[in-house]
Amino acid sequence: GIQVEQSPPDLILQEGANSTLRCNFSDSVNNLQWFHQNPWGQLINLFYIPSGTKQNGRLSATTVATERYSLLYISSSQTTDSGVYFCAVDQTGANNLFFGTGTRLTVIP
Amino acid sequence: DTGVSQDPRHKITKRGQNVTFRCDPISEHNRLYWYRQTLGQGPEFLTYFQNEAQLEKSRLLSDRFSAERPKGSFSTLEIQRTEQGDSAMYLCASSLGQGVFFGQGTRLTVV
Numbered sequence: 001g002i003q004v005e006q007s008p009p010d011l012i013l014q015e016g017a018n019s020t021l022r023c024n025f026s027d028s029v030n031n032l033q034w035f036h037q038n039p040w041g042q043l044i045n046l047f048y049i050p051s052g053t054k055q056n057g058r059l060s061a062t063t064v065a066t067e068r069y070s071l072l073y074i075s076s077s078q079t080t081d082s083g084v085y086f087c088a089v090d091q092t093g094a095n096n097l098f099f100g101t102g103t104r105l106t107v108i109p
Numbered sequence: 110d111t112g113v114s115q116d117p118r119h120k121i122t123k124r125g126q127n128v129t130f131r132c133d134p135i136s137e138h139n140r141l142y143w144y145r146q147t148l149g150q151g152p153e154f155l156t157y158f159q160n161e162a163q164l165e166k167s168r169l170l171s172d173r174f175s176a177e178r179p180k181g182s183f184s185t186l187e188i189q190r191t192e193q194g195d196s197a198m199y200l201c202a203s204s205l206g207q208g209v210f211f212g213q214g215t216r217l218t219v220v
Contacts, residue, residue, distance in 0.1 A: 041216070045211070086152075092165075094157060094159070095204045099153070100151060
């Protein structure tokens, strides 16, 4: 089956710093999404981005489907950005998502 | 509230008991998914409905698990004869095509 690897596994940032999270996948995909899981367990939909670049406030994402990777950029990080960031992909076209290993981000004041 | 709603939020049950969880998807979303997440892991796909039809089931969904979506709106997930290994967060999600949106989950603890 498809492999989805995220790096780094853990990241600690000072408030205000910028960061880049990476997601590598081993096969072609129909869909790719980035999620933020907050400390209460809620999975928040950040981007639906099977290809190209999108921006939403301090967050942006780029997926290069031909090279099988996606990047999530977080600028001017805030303590509320803490949590686990997941990349998830779908190969079926039915949005049956396969989740990556996650990046745990801690932003300290 | 226009998000995915799950009930209950928490459930503690004794081993061997049956439990049932409910999910109300975002209105008009025709696709509904169940996932399971254990501590330190990402969510794992369990099953998928398009309208009332259950189209795919993971190998993780043993015979003790059953899911329904009788009228193509809300869904239920039942676990019979619960085991300690069933302790996890059960997440429901819905979609209309672009993007999958998750509920807050039901945390199950089997004691």
